[in-house]
Amino acid sequence: MAKVAKEICVFARNIPASTATAIQDYFESVNITLMGGVPTGWRDLTRDSEPDPAWAAVYRRFAVISPWTVGRYTSVGGLSTVDNFLHKYIVPDKAAADAAGADYLPVVFPGCGKRLFLRHFQTQMIN
Secondary structure, eight states, rough: OOOOSSSEEOHHHHHHHHHHHHHHHHHHHTEEEEEEOOOOOTTOOTTTSOOOTHHHHHHHHHHEEEEETTSSSSTTTTTTHHHHHHHIIIHHHHHHHHTOOEEEEEBBBOSSHHHHHHHHHHHHHHH
């Protein structure tokens, strides 16, 4: 998919690959670039990925591939867990994204949590 000025991120789970493809077709027809929030196992359809082989083409069609990596490694195991994840997932994922002509943007930290979100709104309601 060619990149254009407008971009949205889509997380598609528990739907058939054909439905995901139809969603991609629609947004491409209206010139919107899609960033796909994909599972960690997107590259080889393992782990949290949809197992249907048709998903391989869906994942690789996104202009930006953004795998959910939150909680996939921890500091508890030391740097070895981070290093293992880097070499087992990040490096080959980046190569697969490059081969698909996509940008690669793994989610490292989701940026918000329910507790922080609620605390903000409770503060706003008091003020």
